[in-house]
Amino acid sequence: xxxxxxxxxxxxxxxxxxxxxxxxxxxxxxxxxxxxxxxxxxxxxxxxxxxxxxxxxxxxxxxxxxxxxxxxxxxxxxxxxxxxxxxxxxxxxxxxxxxxxxxxxxxxxxxxxxxxxxxxxxxxxxxxxxxxxxxxxxxxxxxxxxxxxxxxxxxxxxxxxxxxxxxxxxxxxxxxxxxxxxxxxxxxxxxxxxxxxxxxxxxxxxxxxxxxxxxxxxxxxxxxxxxxxxxxxxxxxxxxxxxxxxxxxxxxxxxxxxxxxxxxxxxxxxxxxxxxxxxxxxxxxxxxxxxxxxxxxxxxxxxxxxxxxxxxxxxxxxxxxxxxxxxxxxxxx
Amino acid sequence: xxxxxxxxxxxxxxxxxxxxxxxxxxxxxxxxxxxxxxxxxxxxxxxxxxxxxxxxxxxxxxxxxxxxxxxxxxxxxxxxxxxxxxxxxxxxxxxxxxxxxxxxxxxxxxxxxxxxxxxxxxxxxxxxxxxxxxxxxxxxxxxxxxxxxxxxxxxxxxxxxxxxxxxxxxxxxxxxxxxxxxxxxxxxxxxxxxxxxxxxxxxxxxxxxxxxxxxxxxxxxxxxxxxxxxxxxxxxxxxxxxxxxxxxxxxxxxxxxxxxxxxxxxxxxxxxxxxxxxx
Ligand SMILES: Nc1ncnc2c1ncn2[C@@H]1O[C@H](COP(=O)(O)OP(=O)(O)O)[C@@H](O)[C@H]1O
Ligand SMILES: [Mg+2]
Numbered sequence: 001x002x003x004x005x006x007x008x009x010x011x012x013x014x015x016x017x018x019x020x021x022x023x024x025x026x027x028x029x030x031x032x033x034x035x036x037x038x039x040x041x042x043x044x045x046x047x048x049x050x051x052x053x054x055x056x057x058x059x060x061x062x063x064x065x066x067x068x069x070x071x072x073x074x075x076x077x078x079x080x081x082x083x084x085x086x087x088x089x090x091x092x093x094x095x096x097x098x099x100x101x102x103x104x105x106x107x108x109x110x111x112x113x114x115x116x117x118x119x120x121x122x123x124x125x126x127x128x129x130x131x132x133x134x135x136x137x138x139x140x141x142x143x144x145x146x147x148x149x150x151x152x153x154x155x156x157x158x159x160x161x162x163x164x165x166x167x168x169x170x171x172x173x174x175x176x177x178x179x180x181x182x183x184x185x186x187x188x189x190x191x192x193x194x195x196x197x198x199x200x201x202x203x204x205x206x207x208x209x210x211x212x213x214x215x216x217x218x219x220x221x222x223x224x225x226x227x228x229x230x231x232x233x234x235x236x237x238x239x240x241x242x243x244x245x246x247x248x249x250x251x252x253x254x255x256x257x258x259x260x261x262x263x264x265x266x267x268x269x270x271x272x273x274x275x276x277x278x279x280x281x282x283x284x285x286x287x288x289x290x291x292x293x294x295x296x297x298x299x300x301x302x303x304x305x306x307x308x309x310x311x312x313x314x315x316x317x318x319x320x321x322x323x324x325x326x327x328x329x330x331x332x333x
Numbered sequence: 334x335x336x337x338x339x340x341x342x343x344x345x346x347x348x349x350x351x352x353x354x355x356x357x358x359x360x361x362x363x364x365x366x367x368x369x370x371x372x373x374x375x376x377x378x379x380x381x382x383x384x385x386x387x388x389x390x391x392x393x394x395x396x397x398x399x400x401x402x403x404x405x406x407x408x409x410x411x412x413x414x415x416x417x418x419x420x421x422x423x424x425x426x427x428x429x430x431x432x433x434x435x436x437x438x439x440x441x442x443x444x445x446x447x448x449x450x451x452x453x454x455x456x457x458x459x460x461x462x463x464x465x466x467x468x469x470x471x472x473x474x475x476x477x478x479x480x481x482x483x484x485x486x487x488x489x490x491x492x493x494x495x496x497x498x499x500x501x502x503x504x505x506x507x508x509x510x511x512x513x514x515x516x517x518x519x520x521x522x523x524x525x526x527x528x529x530x531x532x533x534x535x536x537x538x539x540x541x542x543x544x545x546x547x548x549x550x551x552x553x554x555x556x557x558x559x560x561x562x563x564x565x566x567x568x569x570x571x572x573x574x575x576x577x578x579x580x581x582x583x584x585x586x587x588x589x590x591x592x593x594x595x596x597x598x599x600x601x602x603x604x605x606x607x608x609x610x611x612x
Binding site for chain 2: 047050051052071072073074077078079081082083084085086087088089098099102103146150
């Protein structure tokens with residue numbers, strides 16, 4: 001129904017290479033996340049899949065069909081944009097039905113499709129309003145509704161939540177997760193927010209500078225990152241990176257340890273430091289240690305803890321959770 | 334407090350400057366209009382006084398309206414202005430859309446080339462234009478004027494509109510493409526309504542020089558049946574005697590249509606601005 005296969009996708013704007021050879025397979029019904037820092041080419045890749053940009057080279061197959069030369073409207077896709085991109089002069093109903101009208105579908109089918117989508121997203125009361133009369137959250141739901149109405153094989157979301165405020169973001173995130181379970185459609189979801197990526201995806205594709213750094217389930221990425229970039233990108237607060245030489249270790253160039261895998265200890269530990277800052281988040285406490293030779297180290301503790309600023313403490317690493325990175329920043333086994 | 338008072342003073346100063354400018358700009362128009370309602374003697378005796386019972390006279394308007402061709406001149410001016418304006422807006426917007434939306438070789442060069450006309454006055458090419466019109470048999474037709482004015486208006490219109498079109502959201506156009514809209518529908522239905530304020534600005538800037546132009550009507554279309562209102566009014570200006578009543582009345586009448594057009598566009602302009610603010 002909605003599988004996707006990318007082979008050797010290159011894209012350059014003038015002399016700037018934005019995508020540098022992307023290979024990827026997405027299975028039917030999967031929820032795949034593209035995650036990476038801003039400017040790494042996520043949107044460009046998504047627009048290439050949608051057919052809004054031509055590839056410089058490489059092939060795109062949707063549902064086993066080569067679509068390199070197929071216009072966007074015939075690729076069996078629907079896209080939800082960060083800026084909603086609703087047609088300002090049309091009502092919500094017309095916004096949602098325009099795609100099917102253009103495809104010359106029978107009026108009864110269009111009506112059916114719109115009412116299914118609108119009840120799914122509780123948009124019934126808004127159908128006769130214009131986009132200008134809706135709040136941000138409502139607009140994004142309409143944009144999602146417009147995508148559902150098209151009954152696409154493949155949904156493409158480009159940072160759909162980043163213009164919403166925090167509370168609405170969580171709600172809409174749950175709504176999208178529920179939608180995926182209900183429609184059983186293939187979805188590709190772009191975000192720069194690793195929390196969204198971890199919570200929504202079956203599989204996550206980590207992009208960086210136009211290449212795929214790693215593909216895997218959220219827990220695979222968390223537990224066995226392929227390289228230093230992925231290790232640093234997934235997890236919050238970020239993994240601590242320490243020069244191996246500073247710890248008198250010669251089996252790696254850099255040592256990585258996540259904040260949640262370090263325990264503070266008054267008497268002994270791997271590094272000694274001074275408490276420089278404490279953050280109380282309620283459920284968690286983040287402790288920052290300014291160490292003698294390993295730089296600033298963050299420690300994440302569960303629950304409430306009190307520490308004196310400037311107190312001397314040792315950081316004790318969980319040895320089983322220490323990552324080693326080689327000269328090329330790849331993870332050493 | 335201080336800053337409130339300061340900005341109060343500043344706003345008085347700004348209004349004073351604007352008011353002065355308005356008075357200076359409107360003064361000649363005002364003089365033309367009041368004098369068009371006076372007898373010839375009264376015009377010369379006290380050109381700045383308002384018409385009173387003694388000096389009031391319709392003579393100027395009567396002369397103008399009796400001069401049978403006056404309505405024809407009017408019609409010619411209106412045809413030339415409206416058709417040129419429509420062509421400038423249509424082609425200008427289309428070229429601006431292509432320049433701002435599509436990446437192709439020489440895009441920047443093309444943009445520069447099309448904007449070059451802003452800096453080079455079209456009148457420099459008058460001789461060549463005349464030769465061209467003679468060769469193509471268009472002398473003494475309104476078509477000649479319309480072609481020239483369209484060429485004259487395009488550079489500025491492309492320049493302004495492409496700047497505005499760059500600001501129209503890419504996502505919106507892309508949403509249209511995914512829904513299967515053609516590039517023409519995206520242009521006419523999605524993009525044009527969003528740049529309406531810019532279109533109104535361009536319309537006003539384009540329309541007034543066309544309506545007021547004397548040069549090209551005199552050179553390209555001086556025949557009786559293709560005279561425009563500015564050229565037509567010249568019949569009242571002789572080498573030795575000038576019928577001031579008639580000239581002033583003709584000029585007063587000539588203000589009307591352009592005023593109507595201006596009001597139409599400026600309403601669009603304001604509507605466009607407020608619509609943008611609410612969105
Ligand atoms: N139309 C374009 N022309 C030139 N460069 C572009 C264009 N679109 C994107 N880029 C460049 O490609 C890079 C990736 O952009 P994008 O895919 O939007 O990143 P992301 O969505 O990951 O933040 C950026 O450096 C951006 O400047
Ligand atoms: Mg992006």
